[in-house]
């Protein structure tokens with residue numbers, strides 16, 4: 001009990017300093033948000049302030065608090081209630097580290113670029129049917145990653161909405177997405193964002209088909 005007083009005073013001073021810093025940024029000409037757009041709500045704030053919420057799952061709320069004065073004020077008040085003065089310093093320091101980690105992870109995920117890849121299917125062998133194998137009959141090769149894929153579709157393909165699926169060679173669908181094909185100088189070009197970063201290297205099937213029509217399947221190798 002005897003030496004708890006200096007700790008308390010230091011914590012209080014630290015806390016005040018942080019709150020003042022927050023006030024400068026958020027309260028005075030900061031982020032007013034009078035209509036409380038996209039606010040996570042008091043229960044979410046309470047969960048964060050009391051460290052009951054999973055910060056990883058609450059990253060949107062954490063980011064939101066940093067850019068919304070009313071939420072920052074509520075959060076600060078709730079945190080004061082929730083936190084014993086003796087542990088204020090530690091909790092704030094670990095919270096700051098967590099927020100840095102969360103924001104860092106978020107920035108990395110958001111800004112990881114899409115890699116532009118073009119696949120030419122205009123002379124490809126199709127798996128079913130009895131086309132004669134041609135020079136371009138080998139599997140489509142794609143790098144592992146988040147791909148901004150342009151597919152030059154077989155001659156006669158119509159512009160419009162297309163479904164794109166990646167499945168195992170046993171036809172278990174792993175990725176299903178859609179894209180829009182447009183006519184570019186007589187070539188039907190389908191643009192689709194395809195994230196194959198989580199697939200292991202190996203052989204797959206790539207199925208492409210106009211919405212409501214038969215799909216065409218091509219062997220695919222992810223490198």
Ligand SMILES: [Zn+2]
Pocket residue numbers: 033036037038039040064068069070071072
């Ligand atoms: Zn808010």
